[in-house]
Amino acid sequence: MQQMSQLKTQPSLPRSTDNDVSPASVLIVGAGPAGLVLALALMKNGISVHVIDKAGKPCLGQRGAALMPRSLEVHELLGTLDDIQSLSTVLGPGRAYAVGGGSKVLKGFELFPYVEPTGAVSMPNPVILGHDTHTSILREHLARYGCHVEMSTELLSLEQHADGVRVCLSSEGRQMQTLFSYVVGTDGSRSTVRKQLGLSFLGETRSQGDWVVGDVYIDGLDPKFFHVWGEAASVMLVHRATERKGIFNFILAGDTLDHALLASSQEDLIEYFQTTTGRTDLQYGKFICVSHYKPNIRTVDEFGRGRVFVAGDAAHVHSPTGGQGMNSGILDSINLGWKLALSVKGIASKGLLESYNAERLPVIATMLQITTKIHGTMYKPGAQTASWDRSGSLHQLGVNYRGSPIVYHENPDKIDNANPYNPGSAAVLSAGDRAPDATGLQLLNGSGGSELRRLHQMLNPSRHTIFIFTTTPSDASAFADPALQYPSDAVRSVVIVPSANAPKFRNAGSVLSDVAVMEDLEESASGNYNITTATKAVVVRPDGFIGSIVEEAGSLQLYFECIFA
Incomplete structure (x- = not known):
């Protein structure tokens, strides 16, 4: 992604009137799942947003109805999971019939073969929820923050400046110009934002498959x-x-x-x-x-320029046969959201926003290869049932950013970055991977109660979480203390200890008074995170991906230097 200095930006704008400057920091153009997920992620980070959509009312229909397990984990981060699960359904087994064959079943098949939950993956099975119901849930949660989608409002033009983006909007026949800090286009395959930026939309339109x-x-x-x-x-x-x-x-x-x-x-x-x-x-x-x-099988050549970005269908379109489009848009947005938030707050490193392109572009390129292959398979004679399997990597649990410039590997020579869509079943857990879940964790200090918790319940879309696996309070402090130099609302430490060492921490007094200490009753966390040394720290980003895995407390700084200014 280009640096701001390389872009043809205008000088700083004079801010002469309050009406000229939006109270919102980020304009989101397009109110589909990608746009609404981004808006909610930003609001949970304390960032004001303005969401517009040129349609007169929310879109009806089921398109993009399969929510993959990784998307469900994003909804858990955002606090929307309970509503999603209460209204969604599970896709039943398939029945194949001959054309004109009535109700005579030729063969049964499974689109989403059932997967048993594990400690590492508590939600391994996709659910079905229509686009209209999905977006309705997201709008309701946004409304709790005082954010409402402005329908019948269209972006006419945008112009980048050193300190913001001047946009011209049209609503009900009235035009207005406003300045935002950043603009994100989630406005679909015909994206106005993408066209205004001049981004290439590389690919092809298939004649086969109307x-x-x-x-x-x-x-x-x-x-x-x-x-x-x-x-x-x-x-x-x-x-x-x-x-x-x-x-x-x-x-x-x-x-x-x-x-x-x-x-x-x-x-x-x-x-x-x-x-x-x-x-x-x-x-x-x-x-x-x-x-x-x-x-259409297309993707942008870069996910943004300067202060303007694209996500979802505005950035990539492809065959829907793999059920990846809407889910990929959700991962675009949760990746971009926390980076935009730190940038608006003025505490992001220089290269943080550039990592959005560096991380998502390889994932999307691989996804296009997968979905295009599935599309072609469907049109082969005799593929009536064989082409419908949507398991494995399509659940997106293997999507990773191992090659990212902002993840820190203590031992980079041991990392395989070959496949950004699936690191492989035998791969060692690495920085850039999805953070595994874990069960059977119980709070040892504080007033959080004695109920057992899952590790994913301790993640938050507005902060990094450092999980410190250790056996002694002194080693825990050695990792927790350096984290105190970073903003307290952006970094939190959680100590995880084996049951055999729990008494040491119950009697530790004030050594770890400001840090949550969790007992790993089932050894689920230590097992899922491959803990084989006395002390190890795993930094989980606000989007649920691992930023770094380190055995030396000083190495934490090497990671956070990539994140904070």
Whole structure:
């Protein structure tokens, strides 16, 4: 990413009137999941945001309905997980039928084979939640912070200056110019922000794979199953139950699909559904939404310039067959959010915002390769069931930033940075990896109660958490004390001790009075973090990724020098 000095920026702006300067620090253009996740992450960091969307009302429909395990962990960070889980559903097993084959099942299959939870991964299974319900939850949580999406508001232009970004907005026929510290475009594949920045959108538009997608009421179809008639090599019709009773999402695709259907009336679509399913018992009702999709496989050459960034579909688009798009946008936003927050507060290192591009671009490039391969597999004859498996790396638990310029490796020669999407099952835990969860942790000091906790419950999107694995209070202090030089609301230390050493810490007095001490009752934390030495510190970033793993207290400073000014 280019430095500010290399950009064609204007001089500092005079701030002559209060009306000219927004009270918000960050403008977010686009109110889909990526934009709303970013807004919530910033608000939890104490950063004011202004969110706009040119649409007159929130978008309806199920698109991007599969929330992968890594996205669920982000929702736990943001405090939205309970609402997500209460309204989402689990995708049932698939049933494959012949075109016109009625209810005769040719074969059963699993899109998301069930995975048993472990101490390291407490939420290993995806859930299904429609785009409209998902964004509604995020808007409700934003409203608790006094942040409301301004609909029917469009970005017309932006101009970068040394101390901010001048934007021209249009709302209800009225134009206004305002200055923000930063601007982020999460405004979809036709992003105005991306075009204003002049970012290249590299890739291709596939002629193969036009789809008709939407949501419709269906009576008489078992909602416990994922129903697929035919295959994409000829004609394919998919019906999937949503979280709303009676409403099914549909996909109509195929190489021999009559493309006149792409502009058909709803009555013609219903007739085609009936012919394709061979089911005369299904009653089709009101259509909630219908849209047409042509596969684009594109990504930006850089995720931002100066004070302006892009995320989500504004930065990358691809086949939805892998269920990666919306989830990748969420990881874009949680990566950018804490870095923007420190920058607005004036305590970020010079290169921190540049690391957004350095970390996300390799991940997205790999993701495009994966989803493009899946898309191609779907259109091979005989791939009706084999092409639907969405397990493994598609859960995004292996996404990592091992090659990042801001993670610190004590022993860099031992690190394999080859695959930013999956470090491999045999890989040693490394800086840049997702921080594993752990169970059976109990507070030894303070007034937090005696209930058992998970390690992920101690993470926070507004601060770094240093987990100090040790057996003695003095060693714990040796790691905790250096952290005190950093902002107290941005860095927190948590000491984790084996049960055999817990008595030492109960009697430690004031040595660790300001640090939470947790007893590792089940040895889950020490096992998941490969603790084999007497003392080791693991720094977990606000986005839930490991910033550094060190055995020397002095090495903590080498990491934080990459983060703080």
